[in-house]
Amino acid sequence: MAPVGSVLVGEATYRATRGLFDYQPLPPVRVKGKAEPLPVWVAASARGRLGVAVDQGPATPFLGREAELGQLQRSYATARDEGSVRLVTVSGEPGVGKSRLVRELRAFVDAQPELIAWREGHCLPYGEGISFWALGEVLKAQAGILEFDDPATVAAKLADMVAAVVEGAGRAPVARDPPGAAARPGQRHGGQDGHAGAGGDLHRLAPLP
Amino acid sequence: MAARRPLVLVLEDLHWADDALLAFVRHLAEEARGASLLVVATTRPELFDRDPDWGQGPPGRATTVTLAPLSDADTTRLIAALLGRAVARDGAHATLLGRIGGNPLYAEQVCRMLDDQGLLERETGRCGSPPPRRSCPTRSRR
Numbered sequence: 001m002a003p004v005g006s007v008l009v010g011e012a013t014y015r016a017t018r019g020l021f022d023y024q025p026l027p028p029v030r031v032k033g034k035a036e037p038l039p040v041w042v043a044a045s046a047r048g049r050l051g052v053a054v055d056q057g058p059a060t061p062f063l064g065r066e067a068e069l070g071q072l073q074r075s076y077a078t079a080r081d082e083g084s085v086r087l088v089t090v091s092g093e094p095g096v097g098k099s100r101l102v103r104e105l106r107a108f109v110d111a112q113p114e115l116i117a118w119r120e121g122h123c124l125p126y127g128e129g130i131s132f133w134a135l136g137e138v139l140k141a142q143a144g145i146l147e148f149d150d151p152a153t154v155a156a157k158l159a160d161m162v163a164a165v166v167e168g169a170g171r172a173p174v175a176r177d178p179p180g181a182a183a184r185p186g187q188r189h190g191g192q193d194g195h196a197g198a199g200g201d202l203h204r205l206a207p208l209p
Numbered sequence: 210m211a212a213r214r215p216l217v218l219v220l221e222d223l224h225w226a227d228d229a230l231l232a233f234v235r236h237l238a239e240e241a242r243g244a245s246l247l248v249v250a251t252t253r254p255e256l257f258d259r260d261p262d263w264g265q266g267p268p269g270r271a272t273t274v275t276l277a278p279l280s281d282a283d284t285t286r287l288i289a290a291l292l293g294r295a296v297a298r299d300g301a302h303a304t305l306l307g308r309i310g311g312n313p314l315y316a317e318q319v320c321r322m323l324d325d326q327g328l329l330e331r332e333t334g335r336c337g338s339p340p341p342r343r344s345c346p347t348r349s350r351r
Contacts, residue, residue, distance in 0.1 A: 060287065060290075060291065060313055060316070060317050061286070061287060061290040061291075063279065063283045063286050063287050063290075063313075064279045064280060064283030064286075064287075065276070068274045068276060071272070071274050072249065072274065075247055075272065076215070076217065076247045079215060079245045079246055079247045080215045080245045080247075082245075083243065083244065083245050084244075084245070084246075084270070085237065085238060085241045085242075085244065085246045085247075085248070085270060086238075086246070086247050086248070086270060086271075086272075087234070087237070087238035087248045087250065087270060087271040087272075088247070088248070088249050088250070088271075088272050088273070088274060089223070089250045089251075089252060089256075089263065089264035089271070089272070089273045089274070090249060090250065090251045090252070090273075090274045090276065091251075091252050091253070091254050091256070091257070091264075091273055091274070091275045091276065092251075092253070092254070092275065092276030092277075093253060093254065093276075093312070094253065094314070095312045095313065095314025095315060096276045096277075096278065096311075096312055096313065096314070097276055097279075097313050097314075098221075098251040098252075098276060099221065099251060100313070101274075101276065102219055102221075102249060102251060105217070105249065106217075109217055114214075114215065115214050116214060116215045116216070117214050117215070117216045117217070118216075118217045118219070119216065119217070119218050119219070120218075120219040120220075120221065121218075121219070121220050121221070122220075122221045122222060123220065123221065123222040123223055123224075123225040123226040123230065124222075124225060125225045131226075131227050131229040131230055132229070132230060132233070134220050134221075134226070134230065135230070135233070138218065
């Protein structure tokens with residue numbers, strides 16, 4: 001049916017994820033319990049996500065959220081103008097428009113005259129050791145790490161990123177052992193206090209490239 | 210240091226974050242200084258069951274935007290935009306509104322199904338029975 005180790009999907013999965021993966025169609029297959037052969041696709045590759053979700057195609061019209069968008073826009077403007085930090089939590093049931101609201105904010109941010117860095121991370125519902133997966137996505141985007149980079153390349157890019165953004169950092173502060181750790185930034189290193197100075201030391205960061 | 214570039218950091222689905230990440234984001238909001246940073250965290254309401262104080266402070270630095278279901282008027286505009294026309298006859302519109310419940314994703318799925326399954330007659334504006342509200346968006350093969 002498909003090469004060993006490949007991922008075969010049916011129509012529902014194909015439709016739901018074709019924006020995220022490139023698929024190749026395969027001949028329909030006969031499946032026990034189904035009268036008709038089922039169309040199947042084999043996943044060829046993940047579409048690169050460099051800190052921003054892949055565009056999901058034509059969007060549903062954006063309606064009825066002007067006040068909420070305005071609140072996000074004002075929070076952005078305040079953070080920008082005051083040089084301060086704002087946290088806005090967007091809460092709602094699945095499908096009610098949270099991600100869409102964020103996309104509208106991005107359009108607003110893109111339209112601003114100033115240069116702005118935009119980074120996205122996604123929390124995952126499963127698995128162990130993925131506490132900081134979302135932040136790992138952010139760092140991968142910042143460092144320009146691609147899904148298919150080998151561990152040595154990942155380590156080098158991470159080192160470059162750290163050297164570029166942290167004043168006074170040398171070229172070699174990035175832990176390279178185990179190399180896989182760099183490829184899976186979501187893995188937990190250190191305890192919950194590992195982040196302790198990270199936020200507070202933001203002022204030491206140089207402007208984002 | 211010369212110009213500092215503002216950063217917008219989006220964290221999606223924070224209800225799936227574990228305590229360590231929540232602590233990090235909270236720390237960022239409360240303690241970070243000297244940077245233009247907007248953190249936008251999306252979450253389902255269940256986060257507040259786990260952490261009732263989330264997003265409450267510090268005053269001015271942390272706020273919560275709650276997305277309620279769309280009003281009937283906005284849902285009506287959305288349906289019209291999705292279908293390319295209004296559904297106005299035979300109580301179908303009220304049924305649609307009830308099924309959709311102000312949820313744009315449901316609106317999209319219901320309208321797509323109506324379209325796919327030929328339940329909507331665009332010429333006459335008549336509309337067949339919409340599928341159950343939480344039915345799966347899987348489309349029937351043509």
